[in-house]
């Protein structure tokens with residue numbers, strides 16, 4: 001069973017008389033345990049694809065399934081519940097709350113899931129340890145470096161132990177050494193916990209770390225996809 005499957009998916013943004021095809025008849029299945037990169041230049045449709053795979057938006061045509069369930073016509077509340085329990089996000093749009101501490105930013109996910117206090121504390125501690133930030137738990141997000149903030153975002157994405165994590169340009173705002181460390185951290189989570197990853201990048205060094213690369217050009221998958229690791 002696929003973790004996420006897009007079949008014949010198109011996304012057309014309309015504004016007035018102008019319409020723009022951001023994704024054009026995409027077929028994509030991501031199986032459990034994959035570490036897959038959506039690669040492509042700016043404007044090629046990477047974010048749009050990740051938003052559809054994350055049930056944050058609906059396709060104009062085609063179907064999107066999560067864990068074998070067709071989610072295409074899902075209402076907003078149902079989609080929110082599905083996301084909360086099955087998908088972790090590392091997206092610029094879900095920035096950290098700057099005045100909250102690293103631990104509080106991570107704990108927020110578990111509060112939404114109504115987890116009891118003891119379990120929350122234990123899980124937050126484990127998630128911050130996994131990203132190497134135990135010593136920074138009580139620092140406010142605003143006081144952390146860019147790389148540390150991205151680690152908090154990753155801790156927040158893994159703390160609910162979702163089977164699937166989506167990351168939109170997770171290294172985009174980082175210098176190259178920090179970016180490489182972040183992608184290696186994601187790969188380590190993928191290997192040790194079996195979490196499926198779908199992430200986007202236009203950076204060749206990051207793309208080279210992926211187990212599978214899907215190349216998008218003008219909203220279409222170009223040249224088949226490449227499974228480099230066996």
Ligand code: ADP
Nearest residue numbers: 013020022040041042043044045046047048049
């Ligand atoms: P990428 O992530 O590869 O940079 P995007 O998915 O953000 O690409 O964008 C793909 C295309 O869709 C671009 O031409 C972009 O301008 C357009 N687009 C993205 N979001 C919207 C939106 N909400 N409304 C209108 N056009 C959009």
